[in-house]
Amino acid sequence: MASPSTLLSAEHFTCSLCLEVFNNPVSTPCGHSFCVACISSFWAQGDHCLCPKCEKNFLGRPELCDNTFARDMAEQFKRMTASGSDVSIPGPGEVPCDICPGRKLKALKSCLVCLTSYCKTHIEPHQRVATLKRHKLVDPINDLEDRICKKHERSLELFCRNDQVCVCVLCYETDHKTHNTVPVEKEWTERKTKLRKTEAEVQQMIQDRVKKLEEIKESVKLSKVNTEKEIEDGIQVLTNLIQAIQQTQVELIVKLEEKQRIAERRAEGLIKELEKEIIELQRRNTELDQLSNTEDYIHVLQRCSSLCTPPHTMDWSEITVYADLCISTIRAAVTTIENHLNTLEHKLSERELKRIFCYAGDVTLDPWTANPWLDVSADGKQVKDGDKQQCFPDNPERFDTAPCVLGKEGFSSGRHYWEVEVVGKTAWDLGVARVSVKRKGVVRLSPEDGFWTVCLRRGNEYRACDEQAVLLHLHEKPRKLGVYVDCEEGQVSFYNVDARSHIYTFSGYNFTEKLLPLFNPDMNDDGNNRAPLVISLINHKGGDEFIL
Numbered sequence: 001m002a003s004p005s006t007l008l009s010a011e012h013f014t015c016s017l018c019l020e021v022f023n024n025p026v027s028t029p030c031g032h033s034f035c036v037a038c039i040s041s042f043w044a045q046g047d048h049c050l051c052p053k054c055e056k057n058f059l060g061r062p063e064l065c066d067n068t069f070a071r072d073m074a075e076q077f078k079r080m081t082a083s084g085s086d087v088s089i090p091g092p093g094e095v096p097c098d099i100c101p102g103r104k105l106k107a108l109k110s111c112l113v114c115l116t117s118y119c120k121t122h123i124e125p126h127q128r129v130a131t132l133k134r135h136k137l138v139d140p141i142n143d144l145e146d147r148i149c150k151k152h153e154r155s156l157e158l159f160c161r162n163d164q165v166c167v168c169v170l171c172y173e174t175d176h177k178t179h180n181t182v183p184v185e186k187e188w189t190e191r192k193t194k195l196r197k198t199e200a201e202v203q204q205m206i207q208d209r210v211k212k213l214e215e216i217k218e219s220v221k222l223s224k225v226n227t228e229k230e231i232e233d234g235i236q237v238l239t240n241l242i243q244a245i246q247q248t249q250v251e252l253i254v255k256l257e258e259k260q261r262i263a264e265r266r267a268e269g270l271i272k273e274l275e276k277e278i279i280e281l282q283r284r285n286t287e288l289d290q291l292s293n294t295e296d297y298i299h300v301l302q303r304c305s306s307l308c309t310p311p312h313t314m315d316w317s318e319i320t321v322y323a324d325l326c327i328s329t330i331r332a333a334v335t336t337i338e339n340h341l342n343t344l345e346h347k348l349s350e351r352e353l354k355r356i357f358c359y360a361g362d363v364t365l366d367p368w369t370a371n372p373w374l375d376v377s378a379d380g381k382q383v384k385d386g387d388k389q390q391c392f393p394d395n396p397e398r399f400d401t402a403p404c405v406l407g408k409e410g411f412s413s414g415r416h417y418w419e420v421e422v423v424g425k426t427a428w429d430l431g432v433a434r435v436s437v438k439r440k441g442v443v444r445l446s447p448e449d450g451f452w453t454v455c456l457r458r459g460n461e462y463r464a465c466d467e468q469a470v471l472l473h474l475h476e477k478p479r480k481l482g483v484y485v486d487c488e489e490g491q492v493s494f495y496n497v498d499a500r501s502h503i504y505t506f507s508g509y510n511f512t513e514k515l516l517p518l519f520n521p522d523m524n525d526d527g528n529n530r531a532p533l534v535i536s537l538i539n540h541k542g543g544d545e546f547i548l
Contacts, residue, residue, distance in 0.1 A: 013074040014103070016053060017042060022074035026064040030056045033067045095140035097122055107140040112155065115144040159187040237344065244340050252333040259325045267321050277313045284311060350500040356484050359415040360538040363407045363517050369397045369439070370405035374521065377532075380408070384532035385524040402443040407517030410435060417484045418517065419497055419538055424531030426459040429520035430481055432492055434513045452492040452506045453518060454481075459528075464494075464504040472504060480536060487511050 013021045017038035026036045032053045034042075043049045049058045089106065090096045096104035097119035107117035111126060113135040118126065126132040147156050147166075154168035162179040172181055284307065291303055364380035375386030383405050394400060420430055429445060431453030438449065445451040445465045453465045454472070462472040474496065481503075482495035490509035495502055521533045 013070070013077045021078055022067075022070055025067040025070040025074065027067045027070075028056075028064065029058065029062050030054055033070050036064065039064065095142055109137040109139065110141045110144060112136040112138060112144075112147065115147060115155070117141070117144065157184060158182065159184050161187075237348075241340070241344065245337055248333050248336050252329065255329060256326055259329070263321070263325055270319065270321065273314060274316070277311075280311060281313075346501055349495065349502040352502065353482065353495055353497070353500055356415075356417045356482070356495075357538065359417045359484070361409065361416050361418060363409055363418040363535050365405050365519065365535070366397075366408040366516075367405070368395065369399065371399045371401075371403045373523075374403055374405055375532075376405060381535045382532040383519055384521045384530065387524055397439065399439045399443070401441050402439075402520065403522055404429070404443070404518060404520045406433060407519075410514040410516045411485070411487060412511065412514045413487045415484070415486050417482065417538075419480055419482045419536040420519070421480050421534040421536055422456070423479050425456065425521070425533070426525055426529045427455075427457050427522035428533060429453045429455040429465070429518070429522070430483060430494075430533070431465075431518050432483070432485055432515045433518040434511075435516055436513055447506060447509065450513075451518065452509070453520075454494050454504055455520075462503075464506075466506065470504065474503065475499070475501070478503070483517070485515060487515070 015022055015025070015033075015035045015038055017034055020035075022033065022035055024036045025033045026039065027033045028039070028051050030051050030053075032051055034052070039052070042052055043061060049061050050056060051058075089103065091106075095107040095110065095117050097107045098104075098116045099122040100119055105119035105121070108120045109123050109126070110117040117140050123137075126135055126137060148154070149156055149168035149171060152168050152170040154170055156166040156168055158167050158169065158172050158176075158181045159165070160167050160172075160176045160179045160181050163176070166184060167176055167181070287303075288307055291300055291307060294300060365376050365383055367376045367380070370376050370383070370392075372389045372392045373386055374383055375390075376383050385403065392398065397406075399405070422428055422430075431445075431451060433452075434450035437443070437451060443449070443451075445453050445455070446467055448467060451465065455463050455465055457463070460477070462474055464470040464472060476496060476499040478496040478499070480497040482497045484493040484495070485491070489507070490511055491505060491507045492509075493502065493505040519533050522529055524530055
């Protein structure tokens with residue numbers, strides 16, 4: 001005998017007032033059942049007693065009878081519902097049984113032959129009847145009608161790889177017989193394998209991005225700490241500079257005032273001496289006037305010799321009191337400040353280089369771009385004038401006139417640093433170039449043409465090849481040149497590595513293309529410029545060591 005669960009669904013045990021499974025069900029004289037609390041509350045709210053279902057009106061409140069059958073069935077249904085989720089009501093996204101009348105239970109399986117979803121109760125024939133047992137049962141799925149061929153109303157059993165569609169047997173016979181078709185199960189297995197691979201790749205991408213996310217968050221924290229330290233250092237440096245300028249100003253004023261006092265004392269001494277001589281000369285002038293007007297010739301003869309002798313006075317022709325006392329004093333003060341700035345700039349350059357070291361990367365020359373006259377070493381780390389033209393293909397990437405070669409490694413983002421030895425050379429160009437720069441014919445090295453470089457000419461003339469060439473006055477001749485590129489900041493900087501000093505910086509550019517390291521060893525110059533440009537190996541050190 002079939003159990004109650006195979007004959008009845010949840011709606012048979014549901015009170016129509018509270019819409020829940022019966023709790024102490026009772027029956028009205030008209031035969032309808034309700035929870036005793038529900039019907040009592042319903043009648044208490046109105047003036048008349050009527051059946052909530054059929055609206056039969058009763059004279060007075062009728063006697064209610066306990067419905068023991070409904071109570072027993074409801075209790076059994078509650079126990080079955082609590083014992084397993086396979087008879088529960090389907091939730092959002094879950095598949096309902098297509099056979100259950102009224103309130104439907106959650107489907108346990110879907111049949112790909114019947115194209116119907118069944119709950120635990122209604123799947124029972126597929127587990128018992130021989131012909132139904134051969135049907136393909138799968139976990140519950142929605143939209144089973146999508147598995148029917150709309151043209152032939154047959155199950156979609158094949159997959160056409162040419163057209164990338166599911167087809168039925170009749171579709172295959174009529175339209176896809178020459179196509180590459182396979183059973184949907186086989187295609188599903190292969191696609192599932194591919195999906196697993198794709199899923200693994202996506203998971204790896206997620207892990208990579210989570211790692212990058214943590215790196216960025218950590219970098220933001222470190223950046224905040226470093227910025228605060230940079231602000232402190234900047235305030236300290238500029239405060240010291242202001243104090244040095246103020247001290248120089250005080251010393252300048254003291255020096256100028258002291259010069260004025262010395263000049264005034266000297267002038268006062270000269271004035272006194274002049275006044276004294278003037279008085280003495282005026283006295284003599286009076287005596288001479290008196291003597292020249294006397295008629296006593298004996299007296300004149302006796303006094304004439306002494307009065308005609310020149311008086312003892314200073315030679316004032318070489319004595320000058322200058323009104324302009326301070327011709328070089330201010331310049332000397334400015335020189336003092338300039339010396340202080342040079343010392344400070346050297347310290348800052350040294351600190352910059354220490355911090356830049358952590359962005360050092362491997363740079364290798366690309367022989368495919370080298371001018372045919374250049375000799376590039378086998379390891380791609382040296383280049384020089386080869387004294388003769390080599391037989392190379394005239395590919396678009398190669399410089400045919402300018403004696404240049406580019407690096408293999410390009411970059412369009414991030415920070416990058418490398419060093420080049422320039423010992424024994426009288427001419428060279430070093431820097432970076434856009435990947436799209438002109439490589440045929442005469443090349444002008446300027447930012448406008450996609451080049452950011454510094455150069456040496458005639459052994460001692462250093463220039464930055466800006467829009468207008470800038471003559472560089474270097475205190476020391478570089479033996480090794482450092483090149484630093486910050487793509488986000490649009491900056492290219494050059495350093496004298498051994499002197500730990502800054503040479504020149506191009507800034508404020510928007511790098512929209514990939515940049516490549518550029519090298520020009522220039523011509524041999526009768527052996528004077530025979531030495532090669534050599535890319536140096538940089539000893540990498542931990543970046544944290546240089547964060548100030």
